[in-house]
Amino acid sequence: MSPHGNPEAPASSATEINREAPKASPKPQEHTDHAWGLWEVFVRSSRGLSHVHAGSLHAPDAAMALRNARDLYTRRNEGVSIWVVPADAIAASDPDSKGAFFESPQGKDYRHATYYTKSEGVKHL
Amino acid sequence: MSEANASATRITPGNALRPEDIALEVRTGLAKPSEDTAEYALRLGDDALILAQRLGHWISRAPELEEDIALGNIALDQLGHARSLLSYAGGAMVNDDGSAKSEDDLAYFRREHEFRSVQLFEQPNGDFAATIARQFVVSYYQFLLYSRLTESKDATLAAIAAKAVKEVDYHRDHAAQWVLRLAGGTEESRKRMIHGFRIMWPYVEELFRDDDLTGRLAEAGIAVAPSSLKEDFDRLTGEVLTEAGLEVPDVPAAPGGGRQGRHSEHLGYILAEMQVLAREHPGASW
Numbered sequence: 001m002s003p004h005g006n007p008e009a010p011a012s013s014a015t016e017i018n019r020e021a022p023k024a025s026p027k028p029q030e031h032t033d034h035a036w037g038l039w040e041v042f043v044r045s046s047r048g049l050s051h052v053h054a055g056s057l058h059a060p061d062a063a064m065a066l067r068n069a070r071d072l073y074t075r076r077n078e079g080v081s082i083w084v085v086p087a088d089a090i091a092a093s094d095p096d097s098k099g100a101f102f103e104s105p106q107g108k109d110y111r112h113a114t115y116y117t118k119s120e121g122v123k124h125l
Numbered sequence: 126m127s128e129a130n131a132s133a134t135r136i137t138p139g140n141a142l143r144p145e146d147i148a149l150e151v152r153t154g155l156a157k158p159s160e161d162t163a164e165y166a167l168r169l170g171d172d173a174l175i176l177a178q179r180l181g182h183w184i185s186r187a188p189e190l191e192e193d194i195a196l197g198n199i200a201l202d203q204l205g206h207a208r209s210l211l212s213y214a215g216g217a218m219v220n221d222d223g224s225a226k227s228e229d230d231l232a233y234f235r236r237e238h239e240f241r242s243v244q245l246f247e248q249p250n251g252d253f254a255a256t257i258a259r260q261f262v263v264s265y266y267q268f269l270l271y272s273r274l275t276e277s278k279d280a281t282l283a284a285i286a287a288k289a290v291k292e293v294d295y296h297r298d299h300a301a302q303w304v305l306r307l308a309g310g311t312e313e314s315r316k317r318m319i320h321g322f323r324i325m326w327p328y329v330e331e332l333f334r335d336d337d338l339t340g341r342l343a344e345a346g347i348a349v350a351p352s353s354l355k356e357d358f359d360r361l362t363g364e365v366l367t368e369a370g371l372e373v374p375d376v377p378a379a380p381g382g383g384r385q386g387r388h389s390e391h392l393g394y395i396l397a398e399m400q401v402l403a404r405e406h407p408g409a410s411w
Contacts, residue, residue, distance in 0.1 A: 036189060057191050060306065067299060068191040071198050 038087040039065040041072070043079040051083050059084075142284040144208035144228065151216035151225055156281045161341055163217035164241070165348050166282065167231070168384055169270075170210030171242035174232055175392070176263060177203035178399050179250055188253055195299060199260070202292040207232070209285045233403035237393050238386035244379060245328035247392045251321065254314065257303045258321030264296035265362050266332050269354045278346040301365045308369035319371065326374040331381030333358070 036058035042051035054073040059065035065084040073079065093101055109115045150156035158166060180200035187193035208228050215226035245263065250256045271293055274286035307318040333355040335343075342348030366373060381387075403409070 036191075058189060059191060063302060064306075067302065068195065070295075071195045072191065075198070 036060050039069070039084045040087050040090060041065075041069040042083040042085070043069075043073050044081040045078055046080045051081065054078075056087060141288040142209065142281075144205065144212050147209050147281060147285070148212040148215075148227065150281070151212060156213065156216060158213055158217045158279070158281070160217050161338055162279055162282070162347055163214045164338055165342055166210045166214035168241040170207045170214055170231070171240050172246050172263075172267075173203045173210065174207035175240070175242045175246040175395060177201070177207055178395050179246070179248075180256075180260075182250055183256065192253075196256075199296050199299065202289075202296065206285065206289045206292075209288075213281050213285070229403065233400045237388055237396055240386065240388065240392060240396070241384055242388075242392075243328070243331045243383040244381055244389050245325065245332060247383075247389060247395060248325060248328060249391055251324065252317055254307050254317035255321035255324060257300055257307065258318070258325045260296065261300040261304050261362070261365070262325055262329055262332075264293055264300050265358055266354065267293045268297045269357050269361075270349055270351075273349040273354070276346075277348070282347065304365055304371075305369050308371050318369075319374075322371065323374045323376055326376050327379040328381070330378035331383065334381065334384070336384065 037060075038056055039059050039062075040056050041054045043054040044051045054069075057065065057068050057072055059068050062084060066082055069082045069084055074082065105111060147156065177200045180196050180203065183196040184193060184200075187196055211228040211231045215228060215231055218226040218231070220226055220230060245259065248255075248259055250259075268290065271286040271290035275283050275290060277283040277286065304318065307314045309315070333351045335350050335352045339348050339350055343350040343353075363373070379389075
């Protein structure tokens, strides 16, 4: 079960109110320093075609994450649509394998169209 | 707050009416409320102003950073409504020098008995659940009120309501979400939610009291008769309370009297804090 709870069990939001009762935390969680899970927020601006990562926030569940995202990231008319994703649902590339992951295209100019010379007789390229 | 600082850094989508626009209309005589209408605007403006001041107290104190910002946003929305309504109300009220009263004149230089807010708005924040209980009642009331007020025959009131209703719709959702979570959370959170409703509910009845002023204005199609909102309020709040497994608290109504300037002991302290700077340094700008 993810640390973000689920809408059926909003208890995690309430445990936070009573800070003196840490016993209410049912199981050890990845974000142990925080009762609420971490969510990544993606906002589509009115001019943009796709959702763009805007930042992250804490929320007890998806419904509250959307509302918190609205308050945090669309105060200045930035968005027309919001996605929220539990942060640990995102698999990220390893920053330490940058070389193997991202630097192998270096020197492979032939992967770019500009590498090739225009063939004779092709007029409108 | 003059119109000089109104636009440069602010994106104002659509054609929502800003407080600066209303102040300008009042000063140039484009908008001129009748005495009754001004008194009505003053009532609603005072409600919003006192609530904004109350909610602002949560900033840096909310249970979570995200909730801090949510409550701050709601406070600022309320402050915006207050600015518009007070700017408009001031159009029918004059200072000693003959000028129309500004939003600041009304907010900072009136005394306790001159405030027309109902007593619910000045009730102490209490714990988070008590604030949510107050907010739940307030935002359903304001949502219904502003929804109906968009059809007011007074164009300025209708425009203020049209802008406000979108914001209050969100406040309503925010409060309802929290009522469900607190009531359905732990034993402790449920206990606090129930307690919050018990201490706020005595002040509900006053929201829906008619008087001569609302009678005259409702007749003229300018105001909404408060009593006419009660049925929808009971139904809509009842749906959420039922979903949360809560009951309407069985508590006697408080005497009320805020619309006549009779307030609970709390308002004086709010005003002292809110007004001290403006009174200590008259005319100061910051």
